[in-house]
Amino acid sequence: xxxxxxxxxxESGRLIAALLRVFGLHNLALAEDVAQDALCRAxxxxxxxxxxxxxxxxxxxxAKNRAVDVLRRERRLRTFAPExxxxxxxxxxxxxxxxxxxxxxxxxxDLLRMMFSCCHPQLSEESQVSLILHxxxxxxxxxVAGAFxxxxxxxxxxxxxxxxVLAGSKRLVDVADDQGVRRRLPAVQRALYLLFNExxxxxxxxxxxxxELCHEAMRLTALLLEHPATSTPAxxxxxxxxxxxxxxxxxxxxxxxQLTSLFDQARALWDKNLIAEGERLxxxxxxxxxxxxxxxxxxxxxxxxxxxxxxxxxxxxxVTLYDTLMQVSPSxxxxxxxxxxxxxxxxxxxxxxxxxxxxGVERLGRYPFYYAAIGxxxxxxxxxQEAGTHFRAALxxxxxxxxxxxxxxxxxxxxxxxGPKELPT
Amino acid sequence: MSEFVYLYRNSxxxxxxxxxxxxxxxxxxxxxxxxxxxxxxxxxHPLERVGKVVKSSGxxxxxGPFAEAKDVVGGYTLIEAKDLNQAAELASGxxxxxxxxxxxxxxxxxx
Numbered sequence: 105x106x107x108x109x110x111x112x113x114x115e116s117g118r119l120i121a122a123l124l125r126v127f128g129l130h131n132l133a134l135a136e137d138v139a140q141d142a143l144c145r146a147x148x149x150x151x152x153x154x155x156x157x158x159x160x161x162x163x164x165x166x167a168k169n170r171a172v173d174v175l176r177r178e179r180r181l182r183t184f185a186p187e188x189x190x191x192x193x194x195x196x197x198x199x200x201x202x203x204x205x206x207x208x209x210x211x212x213x214d215l216l217r218m219m220f221s222c223c224h225p226q227l228s229e230e231s232q233v234s235l236i237l238h239x240x241x242x243x244x245x246x247x248v249a250g251a252f253x254x255x256x257x258x259x260x261x262x263x264x265x266x267x268x269v270l271a272g273s274k275r276l277v278d279v280a281d282d283q284g285v286r287r288r289l290p291a292v293q294r295a296l297y298l299l300f301n302e303x304x305x306x307x308x309x310x311x312x313x314x315x316e317l318c319h320e321a322m323r324l325t326a327l328l329l330e331h332p333a334t335s336t337p338a339x340x341x342x343x344x345x346x347x348x349x350x351x352x353x354x355x356x357x358x359x360x361x362q363l364t365s366l367f368d369q370a371r372a373l374w375d376k377n378l379i380a381e382g383e384r385l386x387x388x389x390x391x392x393x394x395x396x397x398x399x400x401x402x403x404x405x406x407x408x409x410x411x412x413x414x415x416x417x418x419x420x421x422x423v424t425l426y427d428t429l430m431q432v433s434p435s436x437x438x439x440x441x442x443x444x445x446x447x448x449x450x451x452x453x454x455x456x457x458x459x460x461x462x463x464g465v466e467r468l469g470r471y472p473f474y475y476a477a478i479g480x481x482x483x484x485x486x487x488x489q490e491a492g493t494h495f496r497a498a499l500x501x502x503x504x505x506x507x508x509x510x511x512x513x514x515x516x517x518x519x520x521x522x523g524p525k526e527l528p529t
Numbered sequence: 530m531s532e533f534v535y536l537y538r539n540s541x542x543x544x545x546x547x548x549x550x551x552x553x554x555x556x557x558x559x560x561x562x563x564x565x566x567x568x569x570x571x572x573x574h575p576l577e578r579v580g581k582v583v584k585s586s587g588x589x590x591x592x593g594p595f596a597e598a599k600d601v602v603g604g605y606t607l608i609e610a611k612d613l614n615q616a617a618e619l620a621s622g623x624x625x626x627x628x629x630x631x632x633x634x635x636x637x638x639x640x
Contacts, residue, residue, distance in 0.1 A: 153572070
């Protein structure tokens with residue numbers, strides 16, 4: 105029998121989350137060890153005899169048995185989950201208590217609980233995302249490093265520090281505690297949003313890894329929608345936004361693996377099911393008094409997904425939405441995107457005017473697409489030399505090979521003398 | 530046809546769950562290939578890493594893992610092959626090599 109893709113990775117997160125409820129958050133390292141042992145056992149046994157009928161249940165049962173062994177051996181040496189307290193002291197209550205925590209119904213909220221615990225207020229956003237990837241999504245240190253294009257040593261250090269903070273928190277966030285959940289929900293949404301963006305924008309040659317980050321972010325956001333306390337309008341809008349963007353993934357790279365801008369994408373390749381799902385979720389998100397940045401961004405993405413191309417896009421509506429977004433969550437990057445939309449609606453002169461008027465523009469000084477945006481608008485008004493200057497400036501700031509190639513091609517396209525070349529036959 | 534035992538030794542743990550799954554799938558594919566070609570007499574078993582070492586007719590019993598921990602046998606398979614060369618040749622695709630391990634190929638002594 106074949107295992108589903110990423111089974112070990114997915115189950116790793118579920119095992120750790122379940123074990124932590126027995127061991128307590130302060131025994132994070134122990135929970136990780138026991139989960140890893142269960143996976144190693146699976147590797148050893150299954151490679152000879154093939155996986156069992158229900159691999160996930162096999163792994164969970166193996167981890168549970170190991171947990172009981174550890175509790176028996178170490179109950180006098182260390183403290184475990186405070187919630188279990190004295191129940192672990194007697195053999196009569198130890199096994200039934202652990203059994204109860206591993207009941208399928210009890211396991212349901214584990215990932216959610218873990219997700220909220222990872223978004224500890226003392227941790228930076230990047231650390232929160234790294235922890236979620238590492239603990240919940242089962243990414244190894246090398247794989248987390250790959251996701252952020254960071255070195256393995258730096259990632260290891262960051263994870264080590266974050267785990268210390270996490271293990272220092274008193275207990276797992278209780279998903280039944282509405283107030284506690286509501287307080288941390290924005291941080292959780294933000295972390296999932298960043299995780300998705302890392303996959304979507306952090307172009308790297310191994311594009312497969314990138315799409316996986318997007319899928320993981322969507323899987324975890326979908327979990328938010330399954331629980332009444334976390335299924336808020338903003339959570340639904342966030343998942344809607346991810347659906348619209350994920351729908352474009354098949355068209356983001358062209359046949360030769362090159363990054364393609366929204367304007368040039370083959371829209372026939374956009375995933376229609378995901379667009380429909382995005383629309384359904386966006387409808388569901390339109391309740392209550394709060395308008396989150398995810399609502400507005402999802403609405404913008406929805407308009408793009410309805411158009412056949414840049415020409416028949418409703419730019420007026422998009423500009424209006426960017427005006428709203430500037431009120432809800434202003435930033436220079438949002439202002440830049442608004443200026444680009446105005447350039448589409450009212451012409452390149454107006455676009456450049458708006459870009460020049462962005463407040464805090466110096467914060468865009470290292471952002472390659474700031475210069476690229478000016479380059480595009482200059483090109484549209486036929487000023488090839490200025491366009492070239494700006495594309496070159498953008499190129500100098502490119503953050504990865506994918507961006508570099510993309511900007512190189514824009515630079516070549518902006519120069520009249522280099523027009524369409526004949527291909528060697 | 531003669532019989533041989535493969536002893537899989539000294540394999541390290543994969544660095545992440547994803548790599549574990551990949552490693553396992555390579556093993557399953559390799560085992561299946563041997564099976565399809567009719568070389569597997571008994572697929573064998575993985576072995577626990579711990580145990581006891583008994584010496585001097587039971588007077589000395591100590592806990593394993595064993596003196597040379599790096600040479601721990603992780604499992605075994607009973608193979609059928611034409612001769613030792615073919616048995617060794619068949620072992621050359623074993624995924625144990627991916628993680629620093631090796632295969633010991635030993636002919637079974639017959640009457």
